[in-house]
Amino acid sequence: MIKIRDISKQFTIKNNIVKALSNINLEILERDCFAIVGESGSGKTTLANIILGIYQQDQGEVLFEKEKLTKKRNLQLRKLIQFVQQNPMSTLNPKKTIYSTIALPLKIHKIVEDNKYKEKVEELLSFVGLESNFMDRYPDTLSGGQKQRVAIARALATEPKVLILDEPTSALDVIVQSKVLNLLLDIKKKFDLTYIFITHDLSVVKNIANKVVVMNKGKIEEKGETIEIFQNPKSEYTKTLIRAIPTVTDEEDATKP
Amino acid sequence: MLMSDKLLSIKDLELSFKMYEGTLNVLKKISLDLHKGEKVALVGESGSGKSVTTKLILGLLNQRNVIKKGNIFFNSRNLLDISQSEFKKLRGNNISIIFQDPIAALNPVFKIKQQFYEVLSNKKKISKRESIELASKALLNVSISDPVRVLESYPFQLSGGMAQRVVITMAMINNPDLLLADEPSTALDVTVQNQALDLMDDLTKVTNTAVLLITHNMGVVRRFAEKVYVIYRGVIVEEGTKSQVFKNPGHPYTEALLQSIPKLNGTSIPIHNDNAPNYAEIPKFTHPK
Numbered sequence: 001m002i003k004i005r006d007i008s009k010q011f012t013i014k015n016n017i018v019k020a021l022s023n024i025n026l027e028i029l030e031r032d033c034f035a036i037v038g039e040s041g042s043g044k045t046t047l048a049n050i051i052l053g054i055y056q057q058d059q060g061e062v063l064f065e066k067e068k069l070t071k072k073r074n075l076q077l078r079k080l081i082q083f084v085q086q087n088p089m090s091t092l093n094p095k096k097t098i099y100s101t102i103a104l105p106l107k108i109h110k111i112v113e114d115n116k117y118k119e120k121v122e123e124l125l126s127f128v129g130l131e132s133n134f135m136d137r138y139p140d141t142l143s144g145g146q147k148q149r150v151a152i153a154r155a156l157a158t159e160p161k162v163l164i165l166d167e168p169t170s171a172l173d174v175i176v177q178s179k180v181l182n183l184l185l186d187i188k189k190k191f192d193l194t195y196i197f198i199t200h201d202l203s204v205v206k207n208i209a210n211k212v213v214v215m216n217k218g219k220i221e222e223k224g225e226t227i228e229i230f231q232n233p234k235s236e237y238t239k240t241l242i243r244a245i246p247t248v249t250d251e252e253d254a255t256k257p
Numbered sequence: 258m259l260m261s262d263k264l265l266s267i268k269d270l271e272l273s274f275k276m277y278e279g280t281l282n283v284l285k286k287i288s289l290d291l292h293k294g295e296k297v298a299l300v301g302e303s304g305s306g307k308s309v310t311t312k313l314i315l316g317l318l319n320q321r322n323v324i325k326k327g328n329i330f331f332n333s334r335n336l337l338d339i340s341q342s343e344f345k346k347l348r349g350n351n352i353s354i355i356f357q358d359p360i361a362a363l364n365p366v367f368k369i370k371q372q373f374y375e376v377l378s379n380k381k382k383i384s385k386r387e388s389i390e391l392a393s394k395a396l397l398n399v400s401i402s403d404p405v406r407v408l409e410s411y412p413f414q415l416s417g418g419m420a421q422r423v424v425i426t427m428a429m430i431n432n433p434d435l436l437l438a439d440e441p442s443t444a445l446d447v448t449v450q451n452q453a454l455d456l457m458d459d460l461t462k463v464t465n466t467a468v469l470l471i472t473h474n475m476g477v478v479r480r481f482a483e484k485v486y487v488i489y490r491g492v493i494v495e496e497g498t499k500s501q502v503f504k505n506p507g508h509p510y511t512e513a514l515l516q517s518i519p520k521l522n523g524t525s526i527p528i529h530n531d532n533a534p535n536y537a538e539i540p541k542f543t544h545p546k
């Protein structure tokens with residue numbers, strides 16, 4: 001579905017060169033739930049931004065169903081690949097109500113008939129456990145987790161094929177998290193979606209992803225099937241990471257490498 | 258612990274927002290205590306009123322549609338009665354906060370070094386060079402290997418976890434009496450997360466800082482906190498020591514919360530029972546002291 005070939009990207013800040021990504025190669029198959037985990041600052045969000053055409057890579061290419069992706073994207077492509085950003089609190093437009101935030105992609109991509117917007121927005125909100133009276137509110141009157149759920153609802157609005165989720169449930173309590181994740185899994189199955197799931201919550205990864213790539217300092221440390229990575233981590237960094245996971249039971253600790 | 262060690266005492270705190278459709282009651286008589294040097298976790302439902310509680314402690318909710326009742330005693334002064342200029346002195350010096358959204362907490366148009374200078378010079382006279390030195394040293398402690406580059410950056414040039422580490426460092430650099438940490442580690446990898454928790458822990462030991470930690474990560478609570486409050490729809494539903502709450506949860510909401518955690522030895526995301534009772538109607542469970 002998505003092929004990442006030899007991608008590199010660096011930034012320069014006042015004479016300091018930051019190698020955000022160095023020679024990344026990945027293949028994401030249709031219907032994968034592909035987790036990207038690893039060090040903070042290791043280039044995960046940068047990679048997402050390159051796949052989305054928000055950043056231009058210095059080197060390498062991204063293929064989507066064999067088509068080479070450039071920074072310029074047509075409407076159809078933008079509909080098919082959606083993004084839930086890492087900080088929904090600062091990415092929702094403060095001047096727009098929740099209704100107009102979610103209705104906008106419906107209008108742009110003509111997802112439903114003109115007279116059905118309200119119904120559709122209500123449906124999307126209820127997916128993420130928010131009542132319809134949230135429609136008239138503005139982002140700054142919402143809690144962190146409520147904003148995060150609005151961002152997920154907005155991304156689902158265009159009926160994408162690929163969904164990139166960057167820390168999508170970091171502001172949700174575990175009960176709401178389990179509802180949202182199970183819902184995402186249902187939708188995934190129903191519409192054959194592909195997920196790229198970026199997170200620091202390795203317990204979530206263990207339970208949701210079929211493949212994992214571990215990143216460290218802009219490079220791939222290790223990649224493979226989830227079960228394999230958790231049971232038999234090869235790299236020292238991956239081992240350190242798994243050992244550091246905060247758990248709630250002693251049984252979990254017993255499964256650490 | 259001595260009674261006189263009490264640093265923060267919230268008593269019957271109520272908060273409502275007057276909205277177009279009617280009044281939204283957000284906090285319904287919550288009470289919560291923190292002693293000097295104590296590590297307390299506040300956990301619970303998304304939207305239950307955790308962040309607004311911290312905003313009330315800091316005097317940040319003053320819009321005309323806000324109704325507040327009750328008391329927030331800080332060193333025996335009622336924070337609901339003091340003026341904005343008094344708050345200004347408290348904020349950053351005596352009470353500091355790690356806001357839930359690190360990017361939004363930073364000023365987008367100033368470099369990180371300028372924002373550190375602002376915080377540091379709020380406490381005492383300091384030169385720009387000294388402030389850069391202090392900030393660099395503090396950033397090294399949270400595994401930022403190139404602090405100079407980070408200090409020269411604007412917020413948008415940092416990764417989520419870097420911005421969060423900047424915000425954590427700023428909140429701790431003046432050794433406050435009370436640190437409010439609202440989801441401080443959501444963007445940190447687990448090793449850096451543990452480091453940040455250890456630093457907060459050091460602070461409670463070295464300068465007797467009390468920490469109110471808000472988090473959805475129960476593993477983090479288990480690692481860090483001594484006492485736990487569980488909040489649901491603006492009501493504290495359970496209160497006890499960490500081991501009491503984890504080993505013998507007394508309120509059905511807490512039980513549901515603990516059951517919904519994805520486990521490292523699990524293979525699927527737990528499913529929450531849809532026919533759950535109305536947790537808000539079940540009385541609060543307080544473990545014996």
Ligand SMILES: Nc1ncnc2c1ncn2[C@@H]1O[C@H](COP(=O)(O)OP(=O)(O)OP(=O)(O)O)[C@@H](O)[C@H]1O
Nearest residue numbers: 011020040041042043044045046414415416417418
């Ligand atoms: N627009 C930018 N300008 C300059 N540097 C940038 C920019 N975007 C990212 N960087 C740098 O690139 C590196 C990788 O950042 P990225 O956001 O991809 O990390 P990440 O893996 O998502 O980390 P986190 O888990 O903390 O969110 C960091 O050092 C960051 O400071």
Ligand SMILES: Nc1ncnc2c1ncn2[C@@H]1O[C@H](COP(=O)(O)OP(=O)(O)OP(=O)(O)O)[C@@H](O)[C@H]1O
Nearest residue numbers: 141142143144145146274303304305306307308309
């Ligand atoms: N300015 C405001 N006007 C109206 N309602 C508000 C305002 N600020 C917060 N609320 C509401 O008050 C409730 C509590 O919000 P708060 O931000 O404290 O939740 P929280 O417990 O921190 O949740 P989360 O874990 O999702 O961050 C929410 O239902 C929210 O929608």
Ligand SMILES: [Mg+2]
Nearest residue numbers: 045086416417
């Ligand atoms: Mg990121």
Ligand SMILES: [Mg+2]
Nearest residue numbers: 143144308357
């Ligand atoms: Mg909050």
